Amino acid sequence: MDVSELKITAELANLNLMEEEFVSLGREVEKILDYFSKMMEADEGSLPAGTERCGANRIRPDEQIRDINPDVLLENAPELEDRFIVIPNVL
């Protein structure tokens, strides 16, 4: 993977990489992708892609459940003003 591809990937992943990270992580990514190409040898033929072993899709009723108090959830917010989470200016 060349540097421009790595830059696009980092952008999509919401990561800022330092110059030295582009080198070190780039090298690791390259090595692993190279290794992934082993999969090209395999004859995957007409196999379907998927993860489900048993296809049952279980869903629950669309009802509001409040087993956690929202005030407790807000205790983990980095910065609060009353019950609002503070973020930098959007515009």
Added chain:
Amino acid sequence: MESLFKRWVILSDSTMRKKYEAYIKSTDAKIAAFLEFDVDRGLGLAAEVGKGGELEGVPFAVKDIIAVRGFRLTCGSKILENFVSPYTATAVEKLIAKGGVMVGKTNLDEFGMGSSTDNSALGKTNNPWDTERVCGGSSGGSAAAVAAGMVPFALGSDTGGSVRQPAAFCGVYGLKPTYGAVSRYGLVAYASSLEVIGVCARSVGIARTVFDIMKGQDEKDQSSLNSGTDAPEPEAGVIGVLGGNLGLDPAVDRAYRATIDFYRSKGFEIREINLSMADYYVPVYYTIATAEASANLARYTGIRYGYRPGYAENPEELTRKARSEGFGNEVKLRILLGTYVLRSGFQDQYYQRAQRLRQAIRADFDRAFTRADVILMPVFPTQAFLRGQGGLDQFQQKLADRFTTAANLAGLPALSFPAAVSDGLPAGMQFLAPAFGEARLFDIVRLYEEHFPCPQPPSCKPEWS
């Protein structure tokens, strides 16, 4: 029947408790298995549900990627260093309902990504057999705490071997249940289609009891399932083994052969099986695991919870800075890989192909289990390795996942056990069974345990017992 936990009923008696806490203090100063340890808080959670369960007064620990209300949930990451969990995972809740006392949270590779626990941003955990060596990972703190005699069992999570490999490195039992057998509610997501909550334990009986308590369908996890039958498992008669050169270190190779000889001498039929997809486990595993990680870890934005940088111009910059400053190198690497294999234009080549090969791996195991009742294989090609030079680098560690990742890709249960102690270090083996065949695993490993009980690291002598 004498209770399995008899010598572990510690926390109902104040004198025993003092001795216990003193032992933890002196032992964990060397091992550093715990990120947080608080008996009072654990007793508080137990007191909320009343008295009389089979685990009453018994301490246990939980990998710090599984939620326990009132305890931190760091995932070994700087990004969640100060996060306090507002709720408790279903699996832990069930153990507390039986009287168990959750005494502490154990160290791990950041978000479960690694094989040594050295990828934790919050400290290193040493192997109780040799503190110069890693304890394995990613549930390294849990395995080390059990091996050092600090708890009879500790929960871990197994995405690609993360319970079984540290259990093998530390010389304890490590169960990776069937995918879906234990609710994942409260397990912080890394690779959702692969991972499951498991247990490191001091004995097969303890692992079995803990699994029986934790298992079962949970409405809070739609992928959780009941096994569907309570019929006793037929006993295993045929053990499938791997042929050819497995590329094992000599000590692990000797242990594998000796384990096969043991079962042969006990009347089991040993049959060599051919797992034709074995070369693809690791690339398929890392393609799928990193893809899922890149999606699951997108939630860490620095806005609602977690690490927030000192200054950011706007919300986008806030998120980028939080992630770039909050995640460690291995996590960044896996997010980058996962993002790449899912990118438009590359998805067919990597992710889709891996998903198809995963189906082929499953089919391969279905075939293998028509020829054998269980499959015996090593856990890891080496024993616990040294840090730095003389150890394994991150890439070599990934390649060495070739025996553990199969069970995760195929959703199968696997139980690792201390098969031998060689050169002062344990060597672990594992059995795999068809889905929901945990009972078969416990039965066959118990036979081994009767002849070769769980070894104790020479430097750790629990004094309260």
